[in-house]
Amino acid sequence: MTTLGTAQAAPGEMDTGRLPVGETRDGTQVGLPVAVINGAADGDTLYVQAASDGDELNGVGVVQRVVPQLDPQDIAGTVLVVGIVNFHAFQVAEHRNPIDDTKTNRAYPGDETGTSTERIAAATFQVARRADLILDLHQGSTSRMIDECRVRCGPRHRLHDACLELAKVFDCGYVLDQKGPDGQLARAAPDEGIPTIDPELGGCVGWDEDSIQAGVEGVFNVLSYYGFTDGQVDLNPQTRANGFEQYGSPAGGLVSLRADLGERVSRGDVLFEVTDTFGGVKETVTADSSGIFWRARRLPQVATGEYVCSVGTDVDSY
Incomplete structure (x- = not known):
């Protein structure tokens, strides 16, 4: 039992x-x-x-x-x-x-x-x-x-x-x-x-x-x-990130993302812009490292320093 x-x-x-x-x-x-x-x-x-x-x-x-x-x-x-x-x-x-x-x-x-x-x-x-x-x-x-x-x-x-x-x-x-x-x-x-x-x-x-x-x-x-049930599992290569960089907003306003989830980004690529209510660009944030656009906030409005997105870095396949 x-x-x-x-x-x-x-x-x-x-x-x-x-x-x-x-x-x-x-x-x-x-x-x-x-x-x-x-x-x-x-x-x-x-x-x-x-x-x-x-x-x-x-x-x-x-x-x-x-x-x-x-x-x-x-x-x-x-x-x-x-x-x-x-x-x-x-x-x-x-x-x-x-x-x-x-x-x-x-x-x-x-x-x-x-x-x-x-x-x-x-x-x-x-x-x-x-x-x-x-x-x-x-x-x-x-x-x-x-x-x-x-x-x-x-x-x-x-x-x-x-x-x-x-x-x-x-x-x-x-x-x-x-x-x-x-x-x-x-x-x-x-x-x-x-x-x-x-x-x-x-x-x-x-x-x-x-x-x-x-x-x-x-x-x-x-x-x-692992043998709990019958069946065969083919192991597929995985994309692995060994690091993780998070980006906050340098200003308050509305976020416009410039990368899609899962997209490869390079150092210097634009990740997002922060605009005022009327569309005027206040800040542009670029990637510090190459990697994969991993995660992003759901709501567009941000305060200064508030989380916006993350990039998986040091990427390989195993």
Whole structure:
């Protein structure tokens, strides 16, 4: 019998339930939605989680579409799923947990006696540590972004090659291979010996069907390649960025982007212009390095210093 919170599944069975992580302000218990798919045959364990940032919903869309397609009779091993991690932020469609104004993906491995976010991180990390592979499904918040996977352990980490292989199997086409901030699941779990990636499935308000489908295909690629299900996966070359440059606005006004997502840019190419209300150009911003136009803000209005876009740099193929 495999359990996750209140979900219990014998070999060849599936169950859903809730993982308790605390209480709301009126004393109601908070339980994260979880699923256990316990394969009929022995095998490894895959852990999948979504919405550690409460406004990043494409991962929830992936879970919603993948889980009903998983027949435990056809699976070797176990799939553990936490469908919504950041419970409080999800309820109000915000990025950070409004209880403690904290980003969950900076709190791992968590603290069982800490803040709301630290307790959620600790509870989900305890589940993640049971796995042999981890997929932490994200998106570029509500900005616009290409579909990509992030390898966050750093190139000198002992599991770097295994994480990079997992990203290649997931096959978004683009990989950001750059050591991430402390507290990310994709940083903490490799330290426990578990290959982990952070698929960033586009960026939108609500969710985007194309990015969700890319995520669904990625999950099934992983299931097939690592022997959870039958099937063959052809490994396609990925475009990898080893650096990431972010650009803010040098003035307030309205942004006009001059590059498209996924477009190759060269040093000195115009990335965007800032105009006044009547179209007068106030500032023109060019690329500091060659790379790929990776991410951009959604709304045109900006204040001085406000984020506008990002370029993936030091690009190669692997």
